[in-house]
Amino acid sequence: ADPSVRAAAAQGIGDIGGTAEEAIPALMQALQDDRPAVQRRAAHALGTFGKEAASAVAALMDLAQGTDSDSAVAAIRSLSGIGFAAREATPTLLTLMADDDVARRSAAAKVLPLVEQDIDRVVPPLTDALDDENWLVRSSASSSLGTIGPDARSAVPILFELIRVRDDASHARNALKAIDECGPEALPILIQSLDENDPVTVRYALHFLGKLGPDANEALPKLKELRDSTDKPPAKDAFDKAIAAIEGDPKE
Numbered sequence: 001a002d003p004s005v006r007a008a009a010a011q012g013i014g015d016i017g018g019t020a021e022e023a024i025p026a027l028m029q030a031l032q033d034d035r036p037a038v039q040r041r042a043a044h045a046l047g048t049f050g051k052e053a054a055s056a057v058a059a060l061m062d063l064a065q066g067t068d069s070d071s072a073v074a075a076i077r078s079l080s081g082i083g084f085a086a087r088e089a090t091p092t093l094l095t096l097m098a099d100d101d102v103a104r105r106s107a108a109a110k111v112l113p114l115v116e117q118d119i120d121r122v123v124p125p126l127t128d129a130l131d132d133e134n135w136l137v138r139s140s141a142s143s144s145l146g147t148i149g150p151d152a153r154s155a156v157p158i159l160f161e162l163i164r165v166r167d168d169a170s171h172a173r174n175a176l177k178a179i180d181e182c183g184p185e186a187l188p189i190l191i192q193s194l195d196e197n198d199p200v201t202v203r204y205a206l207h208f209l210g211k212l213g214p215d216a217n218e219a220l221p222k223l224k225e226l227r228d229s230t231d232k233p234p235a236k237d238a239f240d241k242a243i244a245a246i247e248g249d250p251k252e
Contacts, residue, residue, distance in 0.1 A: 047081030210245035
């Protein structure tokens with residue numbers, strides 16, 4: 001097709017409501033345009049068609065691995081509109097999470113749980129991404145783990161490490177709020193966090209220790225020692241609540 005036709009398709013079809021049958025083939029052609037701006041508009045437009053654009057996923061992933069970073073990111077982000085119908089993109093997204101390009105790594109981490117429902121394929125690589133050297137990638141991974149919710153509980157220990165880091169604290173806390181569960185493997189970092197000077201970190205540790213219930217018995221001596229050493233009623237109440245939950249008498 002003529003480049004001007006592809007450009008027009010990319011600029012307009014996704015916005016004016018053309019049917020998927022009419023628009024998607026033209027937009028897929030526009031993904032191959034020599035101009036990155038046209039590629040980006042086409043990728044964005046394809047995402048607006050939702051699962052009907054599943055036939056474009058392979059072409060979008062080709063663009064995601066192309067030379068232009070902005071076009072690649074646009075292609076990755078468009079998958080969020082297609083949703084689980086774009087599951088075939090999972091292997092490419094996992095590869096892109098190890099790409100040299102920070103923008104691609106971050107975009108892939110943000111989109112992965114929106115296209116892949118298999119927790120075992122999603123949580124481990126996102127947890128690994130919490131150790132990425134770049135803050136943007138770590139924040140995207142934290143956000144995605146929060147999107148997954150309780151099924152991402154295995155990431156809690158590393159998220160607790162990140163709430164001590166200024167640049168990561170906000171995203172890590174938001175993820176912990178959304179996950180709101182943990183397993184016994186989190187116990188060491190939770191006990192360690194009780195010694196933090198930051199009262200918010202201590203509050204989060206108390207909350208998750210209470211969630212563990214009897215599995216957190218090991219923390220009881222320290223919890224009782226810290227409770228007895230504070231003269232602040234709200235702090236005593238927080239410690240008492242965690243202790244009661246661990247001892248099997250949860251308090252409201």
